[in-house]
Amino acid sequence: MRNTFVKTLVKLAETDSRIFVITPDLGFSVLEEFEEKYPDRFLNVGIAEANAVSIAAGLALSGKIVYVYSIIPFVIMRPFEQIRVDVAYMNTNVRLVGVGAGVTYGPAGATHHAIEDIALMRALPNMTVFAPSDPYEVERITEESINYQGPIYFRLPKKGEPIISNSKNEIRLGKAxxxxxxxxxxxxxxxxxxxxxxxxxxxxxxxxxxxxxxxxxxxxxxxxxxxxxxxxxxxxxxxxxxxxxxxxxxxxxxxxxxxxxxxxxxxxxxxxxxxxxxxxxxxxxxxxxxxxxxxxxxxxxxxxxx
Structure with a gap:
């Protein structure tokens, strides 16, 4: 699903210059295409997750649509205060894209597992929580997210999940x-x-x-x-x-x-x-x-x- 997300975002960025991607030194083998095509809209801030979120909020307040990409514990848990204050409280158009839902990163141990993230994000006022089940949902919601007002948390698996949705189904945020x-x-x-x-x-x-x-x-x-x-x-x-x-x-x-x-x-x-x-x-x-x-x-x- 993460590959579908990036491919969709690369396509959308061709016609929408507001789109930015920030990563705290992760996303290797995934984000390169976006970086190569839009180097002025891609920031690797290093292992500085709190800074990544605050920079994203600043860009969003200046009219940009910013996607912060990392493994879930590093994009959600580590910079939680910045998410709460700079993103949720300020109601900015920041999209927190977390990869590795649940125990996807099983061999890396509990530090890399994501078992509390939905609870944390749904407790924040203004936060939208999107947890897709297949690539079709990811593609549709990534497209919708461009003009969606307010912050969104994307909870993405990364195991090459198959498409199970009916292509005739209307996929919208907040709709089963x-x-x-x-x-x-x-x-x-x-x-x-x-x-x-x-x-x-x-x-x-x-x-x-x-x-x-x-x-x-x-x-x-x-x-x-x-x-x-x-x-x-x-x-x-x-x-x-x-x-x-x-x-x-x-x-x-x-x-x-x-x-x-x-x-x-x-x-x-x-x-x-x-x-x-x-x-x-x-x-x-x-x-x-x-x-x-x-x-x-x-x-x-x-x-x-x-």
């Missing part, structure tokens, strides 16, 4: 993306970001057991598509969320908060990473397995609830 829809189904699986492979696998396993389900990509965590969720709750008796994020503060929290204040009472279950850091070092699938975030475990639990 139905991957599969079945009127007769009483089950809805809502997922976000790099949990798409888990969601698709679970849906397939349930189908083999005789249960069909809606499959919905909730690519925008904030502003959330509460209207779509309300429609789902009207027609579905069983709601499940899947995400590669801390069980606290992510997609599951958004949905449960809405249900708690609604008139609906579905069977509801969150599937996410537990509220603990990983002391395991290994691949993404290895760490998922260690924490029980696997399609088989999720399917088994759903079948028990059904």
């Amino acid at each position: 993306n139905y991957i599969k829809k079945n009127i007769e189904s009483e089950i809805a699986i809502l997922f976000t970001s790099n949990a798409s492979d888990l969601a698709l696998d679970v849906e397939d396993k349930l189908l083999k057991e005789g249960y069909c389900s809606d499959l919905v990509s909730m690519h925008t965590i904030k502003p959330f598509d509460h209207a779509a969720l309300a429609e789902i709750l009207k027609t579905k008796k069983h709601i499940f969320t899947i995400e590669e994020h801390n069980v606290i503060g992510g997609l599951g929290s958004v949905v449960s908060e809405y249900i708690a204040e609604s008139i609906y009472n579905p069977v509801f279950k969150r599937f996410a990473l537990p509220d603990e850091y990983s002391h395991y070092v290994g691949s993404q699938s290895y760490i998922r397995d260690k924490f029980g975030l696997t399609a088989q475990n999720i399917t088994t639990t759903i079948l028990e609830l059904l």
Whole structure:
């Protein structure tokens, strides 16, 4: 998805001179094309994440549209105060582009994992939180982001995820993306970001057991598509969320908060990473397995609830 993001941005920059890219010394093998084509609009500020965010805010206040690109912990956690004050509070047109959702950077250890980022970003007033599930969503929202007012956080995986969206679907910030829809189904699986492979696998396993389900990509965590969720709750008796994020503060929290204040009472279950850091070092699938975030475990639990 990061390659789709950069290719789309390079194309947009051909006709929009407002677009700038800043990196705190990361993005090698990804950002070179933008740097070569638009050297006057590309800044590598070195390993100085807080400065990167403040420079971006300054450029945005002068009319530029600025994308700050790095690994998630370095673009979100390290410069959090600058994001809060210079970006969110000032409501600037800065786009924070974080790569490596969840435990994508598994072998690098907990310092490089991104399990708290959605919770942090959705707690900031004015911040839009975009967590795409496939390259098609990335392309459409990158295009929309050019004229979008206010800051955006992009949560990007980097494992070459396939396109799962229907090209006829309208992809907009704050609008749910139905991957599969079945009127007769009483089950809805809502997922976000790099949990798409888990969601698709679970849906397939349930189908083999005789249960069909809606499959919905909730690519925008904030502003959330509460209207779509309300429609789902009207027609579905069983709601499940899947995400590669801390069980606290992510997609599951958004949905449960809405249900708690609604008139609906579905069977509801969150599937996410537990509220603990990983002391395991290994691949993404290895760490998922260690924490029980696997399609088989999720399917088994759903079948028990059904």
